[in-house]
Amino acid sequence: MTKAIRIHETGGPDVLRWEDIEVGNPGPGQVLLQQRACGLNYIDVYVRSGLYPAGDLPAVLGMEAVGVVDTLGEGVSGLAPGDRVAYPMTLGAYTQARVIDADRLVRVPDSISDETAAAMMLKGLTAHYLLFRTYPVQPGDSILVYAAAGGVGLLLCQWANLLGANVIGCVGSEAKAQLARDNGCHHTILYRDEDIPTRVREITAGEGVAAAYDSIGRATFAASLDSLRPFGVLATYGNASGPTEPFDPKILAGKGSLYVTRPTLATHISTRALLDEGAQRLFEVVGSGKVRVSVNQTLPLADCAEAHRQLEARETTGSTVLKI
Ligand SMILES: NC(=O)c1ccc[n+]([C@@H]2O[C@H](COP(=O)([O-])OP(=O)(O)OC[C@H]3O[C@@H](n4cnc5c(N)ncnc54)[C@H](OP(=O)(O)O)[C@@H]3O)[C@@H](O)[C@H]2O)c1
Structure with missing residues (x-):
C-alpha cells in the first residue's frame, strides 16, 4: 500500500490525513514515480484552506517532489527506470509514489541532493521567472x-x-x-x-x-x-x-x-521550452554554489500538518522538506 497526505475537506492543518491510497499504473505519456522527498510551499496552504481549488475530494495535496522513475507508460521517451527526477507545480505530490505526466519531469543533476532538489524546484523557478522575466533586474x-x-x-x-x-x-x-x-x-x-x-x-x-x-x-x-x-x-x-x-x-x-x-509559475513552465530554460538556469546557479538552497526545516511527510502549522505561524525560514 502507498501512504499519502490527503484532505477530505478544506480547512486548517488538522484536515491533512496520512492514509492509504491506490496509485494505479501509468497510462500513455506517464510514469510511475517512487518519491523520496517533497517540498513544502505556501501554495499548499492555499489549497488546503480552500483559497485555491483542490479539485475532486479526497485529494492528495503537495506540488513538488523528487523521486526515481519506476515504470514507464506507453510512448514515453527520454526517461528510463532508475532516473532521478523532480517536478514543480503538479498537485498530488504528498505521497510515497504517484503516476505523473512524463513531460512535467526534469532530470536532477548528480551534484544536487534529493533534499536540495525537493527544496528548490518550485521556489527556485519562481525566483527565476520573477528576476528574469517579470521584471528583468538590471x-x-x-x-x-x-x-x-x-x-x-x-x-x-x-x-x-x-x-x-x-x-x-x-x-x-x-x-x-x-x-x-x-x-x-x-x-x-x-x-x-x-x-x-x-x-x-x-x-x-x-x-x-x-x-x-x-x-x-x-x-x-x-x-x-x-x-x-x-x-x-x-x-x-x-x-x-x-x-x-x-x-x-x-x-x-x-x-x-x-x-x-x-504572475504565476504555472504560466512560466507551461511549455517544455519554458520549463527547461528555467530549470537549466536554476541548476547552473545552484550547482555553481553562487545561490545556496537553505533547508532549515526537515520533517517526515507523515508530520505534514505540523509543517503547515509552522509555515503559517511565520516560524520557518528558508525551505522546508518533507522526507518520505
Ligand atoms: N505566484 C507564484 O508563481 C508563486 C510561486 C511560489 C511562491 N509564491 C508565493 O511566494 C510566497 C512565499 O512562498 P514560500 O513557500 O517561500 O513561503 P515563505 O516565504 O517561506 O513563508 C511565508 C512567509 O510570509 C511572511 N508572512 C507575512 N505575512 C504573513 C501572514 N499573515 N501569514 C503567514 N506568513 C506571512 C512570513 O515571513 P516574515 O515573518 O518575514 O514576514 C512567512 O515566513 C507565498 O506567498 C507564495 O504563495 C508564489
Whole structure:
C-alpha cells in the first residue's frame, strides 16, 4: 500500500490525513514515480484552506517532489527506470509514489541532493521567472523583496545580489533580518514595526525601487505601490496575508505610470521550452554554489500538518522538506 497526505475537506492543518491510497499504473505519456522527498510551499496552504481549488475530494495535496522513475507508460521517451527526477507545480505530490505526466519531469543533476532538489524546484523557478522575466533586474536597480528570509525570499535575495541589484528585504524579525543579510540582502525593513515606503525612500535617496516582489498580498499592496519609482513594477505574486483587494487602475497614473502584474509559475513552465530554460538556469546557479538552497526545516511527510502549522505561524525560514 502507498501512504499519502490527503484532505477530505478544506480547512486548517488538522484536515491533512496520512492514509492509504491506490496509485494505479501509468497510462500513455506517464510514469510511475517512487518519491523520496517533497517540498513544502505556501501554495499548499492555499489549497488546503480552500483559497485555491483542490479539485475532486479526497485529494492528495503537495506540488513538488523528487523521486526515481519506476515504470514507464506507453510512448514515453527520454526517461528510463532508475532516473532521478523532480517536478514543480503538479498537485498530488504528498505521497510515497504517484503516476505523473512524463513531460512535467526534469532530470536532477548528480551534484544536487534529493533534499536540495525537493527544496528548490518550485521556489527556485519562481525566483527565476520573477528576476528574469517579470521584471528583468538590471545591475544597479533597487528592488524590494518581501518575506526575504523565506523559501522564495532567500533565493530571490541571493540571485538578485548576483545580478547586481541593491536588495531591500522586508522581514518579520531581527533574526530573519540577519539571515536575509547573510544571503545577499543589502538592507532590511522590519515591516511589522517600520513603515515600508518611508524606509524605502530613505534607503534609495528618495527614488523608490524599480520592482517590488510582493508575496504578502492584501497587507502590503498599498505599501508596495508607494515604494516604486516612476515606471516601477509591482509583481504581486502571493497572498500570505490574504488576497489583494480590487483597485482602480487610475491610481497607477498618479503614482508614476506604474505597472502591476499578478504572475504565476504555472504560466512560466507551461511549455517544455519554458520549463527547461528555467530549470537549466536554476541548476547552473545552484550547482555553481553562487545561490545556496537553505533547508532549515526537515520533517517526515507523515508530520505534514505540523509543517503547515509552522509555515503559517511565520516560524520557518528558508525551505522546508518533507522526507518520505
Ligand atoms: N505566484 C507564484 O508563481 C508563486 C510561486 C511560489 C511562491 N509564491 C508565493 O511566494 C510566497 C512565499 O512562498 P514560500 O513557500 O517561500 O513561503 P515563505 O516565504 O517561506 O513563508 C511565508 C512567509 O510570509 C511572511 N508572512 C507575512 N505575512 C504573513 C501572514 N499573515 N501569514 C503567514 N506568513 C506571512 C512570513 O515571513 P516574515 O515573518 O518575514 O514576514 C512567512 O515566513 C507565498 O506567498 C507564495 O504563495 C508564489
